[in-house]
Amino acid sequence: MNPFERLDFYKNNYTKSEQLIYDWIKKNPSTVVIDSIDALALETSTSKAAIIRFSKKIGYSGFAEFKFELSRYIISGSRENENESMDIARSITSLYAGYIKQINDYIDLKNIRKIAKLISNAKRVKIIGKNRTGFSALQFRYRLTKIGFDAEALTDPILIEQIQESLTKGDVAIIFTTRAADPKYYEFIKTVSKNGVTTVVITCTETKLIKQANYHVLLPSIENASTSSFLDNQTILFVFIEILLAELAYIVNGNYNHNKK
Template identity: 35%
Template sequence: MNPLELIQHNFDSFTKTEEIIAAYVLNDPKDFARAPIETTVEACGTSKAAMIRFAKKLGYNGYAELKYELSRFLIRSSYTNPEDKTEPDQTIQSITNYYCQAIHQINETVTIEQVRTMAKQICHARRVKILAINRTSLAAQQLQMRMLKIGIDSDSINDTVMMNDAINMMNEKDYCLIFTIKDNGKHYQERIANLNDNGCPIGLVTMAALPFASQCRDVINLPPVSKGYAKFIDEQAIYFVFVEILLSELAKIAELDQMALKNS
């Protein structure tokens, strides 16, 4: 069952508090999937602990997994199958339509407040390191090059040995940004623990509900790409669009900082 069906199926077993949360989710699932937990808690008049208990009662490991699964369900239910065409030769239209739909779903999973918070951390950090392995390293390199054009120095690192060296030198004045589509803990779980030991703030941009996401200061959940609809679609298109969104906010903050410096 999808998350909404699970809520409806278990509704009779909910406490009064859980009924309030359930009604909120069923009434506006997109808002629940998109809003930070603080906003949802305030809207329901509950607590973070109540939200976590509610998610676990539905069978999820926690609140983050519930939000992720709900986001994924909403995204998939809004897609049309680009391979299901009555016309035999619609390759260009099918692929471009799918990319447009996938990119548009960023509006459903990411808020501008999340982007601005991450942008402020990057602008005001002493050093910025962007960690990315395999294909996500392309988006990381793009972000590094584009940030340099607006006066923000950073390093994108895709070598695991160099990652460890960089992490050992980072502290509370720095910012570490991690790009990963889906990580099973092999690459980043231990490294995130080391960054936290050093007091370094961490930003995570992912397409999956990762167990170590709660250990990161800022988390951006990009919409997952469903391979069932289009096996040739690459997640990197979503990451590159997110890079443009982040750069827009970085440029605004950098300009404001320069104006403040001139007036001081």
């Protein structure tokens, strides 16, 4: 069912607050796609919690997924009312903005600071990524050079496999992966951990891989908002890189002594 069919399918079971939300969405779908959950709560005289419950009631994991599906459906031109138009650019940017804001809810700044200190004290830093996340690995490597940190980005599967045995205690290996589905990553962490290498996994998926690493960062996944999602998690990873970079810059500026562990 598309979002509008779901809205109507459950309408006989709505509470009073849910009815208010339903009525507003039906009358203002394009506004819902652009506005935040706070704005919707204000417009409907309800609450964020009520909107999240409403979204789950009609079959979504939360408001973010409902908003995404509603936007995708409108953008696709499948609306029955073809005369209604919307600003596609504002819709897509608002979706990304919503997920970027979620990063604050996902990360623990104390953990980020530990990872930053780890990188600053490392003998060597290897940044690993494959396919699309290879761009995240390269981006982090480029950004590190801006603040005086030397690191190597590895995106070739053969090189990633060959480097394992040469890594030793004092080295740090950072893995960027959106879904952590590649079994080679599990083998990599198992192999380098035996040599005393500290591993960090940065991912958008809650997976067993994060339990094998010494440190991990779990970020929101805009791709997982829908099984048919056409949006990309690289934006989320790139924003996180800037957060981690800010902590490293703090070290470089002398607020931390990066020569000491």
